Amino acid sequence: MSQPTAVLGVIGSDCHAVGNKIIEFALSQAGIHVVNLGVMVSQDEFIDAAIETGAQAILVSSIYGHGEIDCNGLRGRCMERGLDHIVLYVGGNLVIGKREFGEVEHLFKEMGYDRVFPPTVDLSNVAQCLKQDIAAAA
Amino acid sequence: MEFDKKLENKRLPLDAFMAERNEVLQAWPTGQDVDFEEGVRTQQALPESKRFSAALARAERDGKTLIQPRAGVALVDEHIGLLRYLEPACDLLPTTIDAYTRLNQYDKAAEGIERSAAAGTSLLNGFPAVNHGLAECRRVVESLKKPVQVRHGTPDARLLAEITLAAGFSAYEGGGISYNIPYAKKVPLERSIRHWQYCDRLVGLYEEHGVRINREPFGPLSGTLVPPFVSHSVAILEGLLALEQGCRCITLGYGQAGNMVQDIAAIRSLRELGDEFFRAAGYHDFQLTTVFHQWMGGFPENESMAYGVIGWGSAMAALAGATKVIVKTPHEAAGIPTREANKQGLDCTAQVLNMVREQGFPPSPVVEREIEIIKREVRAVLAKVFELGQGDAALGAVRAFEAGVLDVPFAPAACNAGKLMPVRDNEGAVRVFEPGRVPLPADVLDYHRERVAERARAEGREPVFQMVVDDIYAISKSRLIGRPR
Numbered sequence: 001m002s003q004p005t006a007v008l009g010v011i012g013s014d015c016h017a018v019g020n021k022i023i024e025f026a027l028s029q030a031g032i033h034v035v036n037l038g039v040m041v042s043q044d045e046f047i048d049a050a051i052e053t054g055a056q057a058i059l060v061s062s063i064y065g066h067g068e069i070d071c072n073g074l075r076g077r078c079m080e081r082g083l084d085h086i087v088l089y090v091g092g093n094l095v096i097g098k099r100e101f102g103e104v105e106h107l108f109k110e111m112g113y114d115r116v117f118p119p120t121v122d123l124s125n126v127a128q129c130l131k132q133d134i135a136a137a138a
Numbered sequence: 139m140e141f142d143k144k145l146e147n148k149r150l151p152l153d154a155f156m157a158e159r160n161e162v163l164q165a166w167p168t169g170q171d172v173d174f175e176e177g178v179r180t181q182q183a184l185p186e187s188k189r190f191s192a193a194l195a196r197a198e199r200d201g202k203t204l205i206q207p208r209a210g211v212a213l214v215d216e217h218i219g220l221l222r223y224l225e226p227a228c229d230l231l232p233t234t235i236d237a238y239t240r241l242n243q244y245d246k247a248a249e250g251i252e253r254s255a256a257a258g259t260s261l262l263n264g265f266p267a268v269n270h271g272l273a274e275c276r277r278v279v280e281s282l283k284k285p286v287q288v289r290h291g292t293p294d295a296r297l298l299a300e301i302t303l304a305a306g307f308s309a310y311e312g313g314g315i316s317y318n319i320p321y322a323k324k325v326p327l328e329r330s331i332r333h334w335q336y337c338d339r340l341v342g343l344y345e346e347h348g349v350r351i352n353r354e355p356f357g358p359l360s361g362t363l364v365p366p367f368v369s370h371s372v373a374i375l376e377g378l379l380a381l382e383q384g385c386r387c388i389t390l391g392y393g394q395a396g397n398m399v400q401d402i403a404a405i406r407s408l409r410e411l412g413d414e415f416f417r418a419a420g421y422h423d424f425q426l427t428t429v430f431h432q433w434m435g436g437f438p439e440n441e442s443m444a445y446g447v448i449g450w451g452s453a454m455a456a457l458a459g460a461t462k463v464i465v466k467t468p469h470e471a472a473g474i475p476t477r478e479a480n481k482q483g484l485d486c487t488a489q490v491l492n493m494v495r496e497q498g499f500p501p502s503p504v505v506e507r508e509i510e511i512i513k514r515e516v517r518a519v520l521a522k523v524f525e526l527g528q529g530d531a532a533l534g535a536v537r538a539f540e541a542g543v544l545d546v547p548f549a550p551a552a553c554n555a556g557k558l559m560p561v562r563d564n565e566g567a568v569r570v571f572e573p574g575r576v577p578l579p580a581d582v583l584d585y586h587r588e589r590v591a592e593r594a595r596a597e598g599r600e601p602v603f604q605m606v607v608d609d610i611y612a613i614s615k616s617r618l619i620g621r622p623r
């Protein structure tokens with residue numbers, strides 16, 4: 001299979017840039033082609049970039065706590081724009097405050113994300129999951 | 139609005155300021171309620187105990203380090219409840235503004251307020267002061283006994299300043315550089331500097347009316363491995379810009395790096411350099427203080443470990459002689475803290491400050507050498523900034539970022555070069571391993587490289603980006619230095 005491509009960015013009005021740069025570095029090293037949109041990315045910008053680059057996955061970060069507001073509806077918009085099988089990941093400090101991760105995971109899976117990650121996730125595991133999920137969706 | 143005149147570090151003429159003010163107050167309906175004269179009366183009616191500048195002056199006189207948390211939630215009564223809960227455990231209060239307001243997205247903030255009210259819990263990461271408006275902001279100040287500061291991260295903070303200062307907030311954080319580079323992606327630097335000249339001019343107008351508002355450039359920038367000379371250079375430039383607009387009470391800030399010698403040297407050099415540059419620019423009647431931020435990068439998730447980070451930062455703030463310390467919480471790695479967690483951070487800090495208060499760091503040639511290095515770095519960088527600006531600090535700042543002379547690591551702003559790469563040395567001090575286009579004196583740069591090489595030898599690996607990544611994670615994984623595992 002050709003090299004998998006993933007669009008990466010920090011959603012909404014979120015300026016946290018450090019994790020974003022590290023995810024790009026780690027996934028690229030693991031052989032994934034990363035299209036990094038950086039911080040403050042709107043849902044439409046994610047989708048436009050995914051269409052433009054033919055990406056098989058969108059990796060959304062939300063660090064600043066507004067994830068519940070900003071991340072909602074992305075799956076629906078992807079469908080509207082014809083991205084029926086795109087893999088959607090989300091990770092970071094997704095909600096306001098310290099909440100049980102199981103609850104957070106449930107909340108974001110309900111929104112249509114295939115996998116949900118806490119801030120402490122090991123990125124080499126993420127790269128592996130991503131390759132498997134992309135292969136399975138193809 | 140675009141500006142008809144070229145950016146320069148000159149006090150804005152009153153008529154131009156007033157014309158602009160009309161536009162600013164129309165940006166959101168709550169702006170209409172602001173009346174400057176009434177704002178002055180509100181400020182003048184504040185008792186001494188609620189004036190930020192007075193608290194800072196007292197702390198300086200007594201050699202005390204004041205304690206301040208961060209805190210802000212979506213709804214007014216909840217926000218008041220939160221601050222009242224924290225008030226007995228600290229000296230100075232904050233009102234931390236939410237991220238939508240910081241980017242002037244007041245319609246989104248309104249949605250956040252609505253959803254928070256419906257959910258019965260705050261869904262915003264701060265207090266949306268502009269949406270709540272003048273009367274509600276005044277109610278916040280009136281409900282409290284201690285001075286309150288606006289803490290945010292807003293490239294265009296003009297309307298926020300108008301509303302909160304008229305409501306009786308007596309300190310205002312931020313600056314045209316420090317609230318752009320770490321907080322924005324596409325805002326041109328000349329625009330944010332110009333918008334902050336407006337905020338500073340407003341503070342200057344209050345000063346002319348006998349009301350002293352404290353101004354605090356945001357020291358830590360990206361909070362991640364920022365070498366002291368980088369943040370000092372920005373802080374001093376913002377201090378100069380504020381003084382020119384008539385501000386007189388300036389607090390320069392610095393975010394803890396983690397190495398004891400470097401942190402003590404950083405606060406001492408910051409104070410001395412501020413004094414040096416402000417006087418050299420012809421200002422003499424200013425009130426200068428310092429703030430030390432407990433570690434601003436990634437925290438350990440384990441709360442006991444987080445207390446360790448908080449305690450170590452508190453000890454450094456006291457030993458360095460900072461006027462105030464900004465406090466983290468045991469929830470830092472996870473999310474906005476509960477009020478209880480927030481107070482626990484304050485209590486931890488107070489305990490350490492109280493134990494260290496009477497102790498001074500002994501005179502030390504190692505600290506003196508580090509102070510000298512930071513001073514030489516800042517003087518070299520600022521000399522180039524002024525050269526590029528033909529003597530003008532505002533123009534110089536813009537051109538220096540364009541040229542990569544000023545360069546903040548890990549910042550999201552497009553106008554930042556991002557070529558400078560920091561890394562820790564073998565004792566954990568933050569050094570420069572790739573200077574980009576920052577004009578450090580050759581022997582100072584050699585010193586940085588030597589220190590980094592020493593670590594590389596100790597670890598048996600090259601100082602490549604993986605080492606920087608390891609350093610970024612190190613404190614969250616119970617270390618200062620990101621050693622290979």
Ligand code: B12
Pocket residue numbers: 013014015016017018019020022023059060061062063064065066089090091092093094095096097098117118119120121123126208234235236237240263264291320321358359360361362434435436437438469470471472473474475548549550610
């Ligand atoms: C540094 C920092 C800042 C810097 C950011 C500089 C910059 N431009 O990057 C500054 C000081 C500017 C800042 C500002 C703010 N911050 Co801040 N910040 C932090 C801090 C201390 C560290 C973040 C960091 O860089 N970590 C290191 C990197 C490597 O880790 P990371 O960001 O978590 O990313 C990793 C993982 O999350 C994961 N990941 C992330 N996304 C994804 C996506 C996928 C698909 C996967 C698989 C994994 C993954 O992988 C990444 C790499 O390992 C955290 C707290 C902490 N973690 O200790 C708070 C924190 C993130 N900030 C927070 C907030 C709220 C803000 C502000 C809104 C101010 C405020 N109200 O307090 C503003 C932001 C305004 C805006 N418009 O966005 C909150 C978020 C609260 C919440 N979610 O409940 C935190 C958690 C602090 C807290 N406890 O209150 N901040």
